Each structure stands twice: as structure tokens, then as C-alpha cells.
Amino acid sequence: MLYVDIPSREEFSRLADVRSDVCISIYLETSPLRQKLEASKIQLGNFIKQALQGVMEKGLDKRRLALLEEELHSVLEDDDFWDLHARSLAILATPDSIVTYRLANELPNQLEVGERFYLKPLLRALTFPHSAYILALSENQTRLIEFFADVPAVEVAVPNMPTHKLDAMGDAALNDHHYGAVHHKVRLAQYTRKIDHALRPIFASHDYPLILASTEPLASIYRSTNTLPNLTNETFFSNAEHLGISELVTQVRPLLENYYQAQLKALQSRFEARAGERRVTQILSDAARAATFGAIELLLINIDSSVNGTINDEGLITFNGSSDDASYGVIDEIAKRALATGARVLAVRSEDLPPGADLNAILRYPL
Structure with a gap:
């Protein structure tokens, strides 16, 4: 059987609130068959080297760097941990803590380094059970x-x-x-x-x-x-x-x-009904403000989209075409704010959204 430990929505919200001098988000392709996990361990080792090299070049304090290296290697070198796995592994680490989740859905190998965790792949695990x-x-x-x-x-x-x-x-x-x-x-x-x-x-x-x-x-x-x-x-x-x-x-x-x-299909019908009441938006700027002030009831986001920028306390987006230390995925931030105010959030493929849309939101009241 698959050995799965998916985060609860409360855990997801706590992870979304984490801010640190460095947050490492690693997603690995794994297998429930132990004999196929060696490639995953090799990939993890490569990601660890890449992440540590990158944060060292950016001037992370040496003591903090040593703590981060220790956290990551505590997973890589734990033989018991590698006995039981599913189809993907999420590793979220700072110099102060590390958490792992074994996921039933297939996620591609990915490394993200920033001041917050990259959590959109985890939303997919929460959307539909596998x-x-x-x-x-x-x-x-x-x-x-x-x-x-x-x-x-x-x-x-x-x-x-x-x-x-x-x-x-x-x-x-x-x-x-x-x-x-x-x-x-x-x-x-x-x-x-x-x-x-x-x-x-x-x-x-x-x-x-x-x-x-x-x-x-x-x-x-x-x-x-x-x-x-x-x-x-x-x-x-x-x-x-x-x-x-x-x-x-x-x-x-x-x-x-x-x-x-x-x-x-039931969700599509709900969106069509609410569109006639002016309670639907696919516009990022509108969704950001709505999420900030608790106005989103249901949110579908494109798991494959990537839009960098920042959102301020008033819900205003500043877009940034390239990722830097200050920017982050604004769709992820909209999802996090929506979840924090009780919205249902689903990560879906692009074909499940209106053409060209990165998200689709039902609002609690008309625009």
C-alpha cells in the first residue's frame, strides 16, 4: 500500500505563515517500491548541494548554514525513513526545522529557495484524494x-x-x-x-x-x-x-x-450560476483584494502557473517578471490568504479553468 502523510489544512496554513532567512522547498519523485528509491536519494543529494551552494553565495550566516545542512542530511541519511514511500516526497526545511510529507500524487522534481515555502504542489494533494x-x-x-x-x-x-x-x-x-x-x-x-x-x-x-x-x-x-x-x-x-x-x-x-x-462539473455549474450574480472573478488583482479581506468562498488555482510578485496588506499586487528574494508566487499567496479566511481552495489543471485564467474565484458577495 501507499504510505501517505498529507498535511491538514491547518498545517498548510501554518507552513504558509513561515518566514525565515532561508526556506528550502524540495519535491521529489519517489516510488512505493524500495528498490526504486535510490534515484530519489541521488536527486535529493544533488538538490541539497545546489541549495546549500546557493544560500552560501548569498551570504547566509555560517552557523545557520551548518544547521540547514544538518536538517537536510537528517532526511537523506535516515535509512528507516526511506523504507516506506508513496509517489512523491515534499521536504520543507529552514535552519530551525524540517518537515516531510509523502504524497500519493505524482509531482516532478523541483527545488525552490526563498524566504517562504513553495506550497502549491501540496495544495494538489489536498484537492483530490489519490x-x-x-x-x-x-x-x-x-x-x-x-x-x-x-x-x-x-x-x-x-x-x-x-x-x-x-x-x-x-x-x-x-x-x-x-x-x-x-x-x-x-x-x-x-x-x-x-x-x-x-x-x-x-x-x-x-x-x-x-x-x-x-x-x-x-x-x-x-x-x-x-x-x-x-x-x-x-x-x-x-x-x-x-x-x-x-x-x-x-x-x-x-x-x-x-x-x-x-x-x-458541479463546480463549473456553481461558477456559472454565481457569474450571473457578479460573484465570480478570474482577475488576479481582484482575487488578491478579495482574499485579503475574506471575500472568497471558493478558489480554483492553476497548479502549473507561475506569477511572481508581492501582495501588500491592502491586497494590491506588484508584479515582478523574475523571481528575486523579495518576490514570491502571488497565486500561492492568494490561496494562502483565502484559506486563512475559511475559503475552499482547489489546485487544478489549466483545462479545468476558463481559457487563459490562472484562477477562478467565487466571492461571498458581489463585486
Whole structure:
């Protein structure tokens, strides 16, 4: 399975507030297969040399330089740390601290050095989960399966979850054939309610999609007792107990793609509705002011865009065509300010935005 530790939105906000004489942001391509991680370690070593050389040439205090080198090498030389990884690794370091995040999404190798961290790639990890779950449900078998983009799926052991109807009902279910179809559906509802109760702790800390694989009437009965908000609308109608894990994942994966596309279409519909109310902007200067004064409700930003400059306390942008010590990514700063005032922020690809736009914002009130 993937070993992922994605930052919470609160952690992201804290990282966005960090200011230091030097902030190192490193993003590495990694692999869940340990034998493929040597290339990642070599790349990290090269990035460390490049970063230290750059800050030394800019006159960083030698004691601070030594502390930074120690922080970075504490990751590079930690053999235990390199045992478990996902598809990308984020390393964010100052001379005083270092944090790492193993990410499920694929990010290109990248090094950024400045007075603040470069965090836009982390926003992508917070936007859409890169794993999902299947609840393979029948009267004779219950399985929870976690699956990923390109590594083998795994069955998850769920404490207190009944593995079949008899497990949930015990001896009480043995005589159900005497009572007819209505009583049978009552027993199935008791069965699915116990499953839902067992699943709640699993999904309490994240909202990864849950796809139901079952047949009628059990599928409808499960949905009637479900309390998990991440259960997707589509059901894979099949007797899943006859399918192995890999075969089940192969057949269910298109439903996950449908789920993501449905989310994006729903957002597009929201933008179209709010545009008629003058509550939408794609203009950076307007979005910067709106974010500064807490006026953004929902923000989509282009993960691939790069616009350098600064934003003052009044939300006014000064653009800078080249990166220097004073400038930073203004779209990142808009996202950070929007998050700090309770906005939902999503990092998307350019094709999910209006043509030519670096962002798209829904405002809490009209312009």
C-alpha cells in the first residue's frame, strides 16, 4: 500500500505563515517500491548541494548554514525513513526545522529557495484524494478494499465489521426464512447499519471516496442506512464475492473517474450560476483584494502557473517578471490568504479553468 502523510489544512496554513532567512522547498519523485528509491536519494543529494551552494553565495550566516545542512542530511541519511514511500516526497526545511510529507500524487522534481515555502504542489494533494475504497457487499461476504493509481490494492481489516449477514445477526438470522421478504429486508438493514457503524472511525479522519459494489436489494438498503458523506452516487452492480481484488478494482476504477468529473462539473455549474450574480472573478488583482479581506468562498488555482510578485496588506499586487528574494508566487499567496479566511481552495489543471485564467474565484458577495 501507499504510505501517505498529507498535511491538514491547518498545517498548510501554518507552513504558509513561515518566514525565515532561508526556506528550502524540495519535491521529489519517489516510488512505493524500495528498490526504486535510490534515484530519489541521488536527486535529493544533488538538490541539497545546489541549495546549500546557493544560500552560501548569498551570504547566509555560517552557523545557520551548518544547521540547514544538518536538517537536510537528517532526511537523506535516515535509512528507516526511506523504507516506506508513496509517489512523491515534499521536504520543507529552514535552519530551525524540517518537515516531510509523502504524497500519493505524482509531482516532478523541483527545488525552490526563498524566504517562504513553495506550497502549491501540496495544495494538489489536498484537492483530490489519490486513493479510494470499495465496499464489496453481499449477504455472504463483506470486504473493504483500498486501491491506488499504480500499486496493488489491499483489503483493509475493519474492527467490529461483520463479514457476512450471519455474523451480524447470529442465531437470530437462522429462522428468517419463516418470516418472508419484509422481515428479510429488516435483517439486511440491521446488517448494513452495523457495517456503517464499523466504517465510521476509518473515514473520520479523511474523505476518500467510498464506492459500493453490491446487488439489489442490498445496495439500496445499505444506502438507506449509510451515514458516510464520501459514499459515491454510483454503484457497481455485481455480486462482488465472486471477484478477486484486482479484477474488482479494474471494473470499479471508471466509477472513480466519473466521481472526479462529476465534482468538477458541479463546480463549473456553481461558477456559472454565481457569474450571473457578479460573484465570480478570474482577475488576479481582484482575487488578491478579495482574499485579503475574506471575500472568497471558493478558489480554483492553476497548479502549473507561475506569477511572481508581492501582495501588500491592502491586497494590491506588484508584479515582478523574475523571481528575486523579495518576490514570491502571488497565486500561492492568494490561496494562502483565502484559506486563512475559511475559503475552499482547489489546485487544478489549466483545462479545468476558463481559457487563459490562472484562477477562478467565487466571492461571498458581489463585486
